[in-house]
Amino acid sequence: MDQRQYPAEGIVVYYAPRLCIHAQECVRGLPEVFRRGERPWVQPQHATPEQIAEVIHRCPSGALRYVRLDGVPGEAAPQAISLRFVPNGPVYLRGPLEFKTPDGEVIFRGTRAALCRCGASKNKPFCDNSHLETGFEAEGAALEVGRDG
Structure with missing residues (x-):
């Protein structure tokens, strides 16, 4: 990337x-x-x-x-994965994240991501703000799940 x-x-x-x-x-x-x-x-x-x-x-x-670079640890991944569904927008994820293609290639590894919910993103699975152009509407909510889902 x-x-x-x-x-x-x-x-x-x-x-x-x-x-x-x-x-x-x-x-x-x-x-x-x-x-x-x-x-x-x-x-x-x-x-x-x-x-x-x-x-x-x-x-x-x-x-x-x-x-x-000063010896201080970097960002630590939360133990639980949390999801926040943004009203009329993406789903925000936080936690130990790794996304793979169907054949197992890692396309993302990190602690934070914004995923498409409207289906119109040209950068799937990630949000590219296409929801703003399509008029996507959906409620927001928050959810936290343990590391094992």
Whole structure:
């Protein structure tokens, strides 16, 4: 999967554009680091690794992740898998996630993902915001399941 990296002292931020659904948790959380309309749009030198990690944990799609270079552990996967069905939108997953093709090829491994619920995504199984164009309507809900499902 195509991903870009943005290094700074103590941290490297990784961004996978194909996963981003523009929830803007990053922009709202640290506008001095995540700068829409600028190149590069991620400028991690403007905050501490702790601040950046805290905001990246809010990214519902998993498009943003990081590796700490200062000896501090990175993001740990929750033991349980939680699902949040966004009203009229995707399902957000958190937990130890691994998605495979029918022939067993791993296409995603991470702790956060936004999956398509409307069926119109051109990036299945991931959401690409097609629900906004199709007028998809569905209720929201939250669910947490143990590691064994």
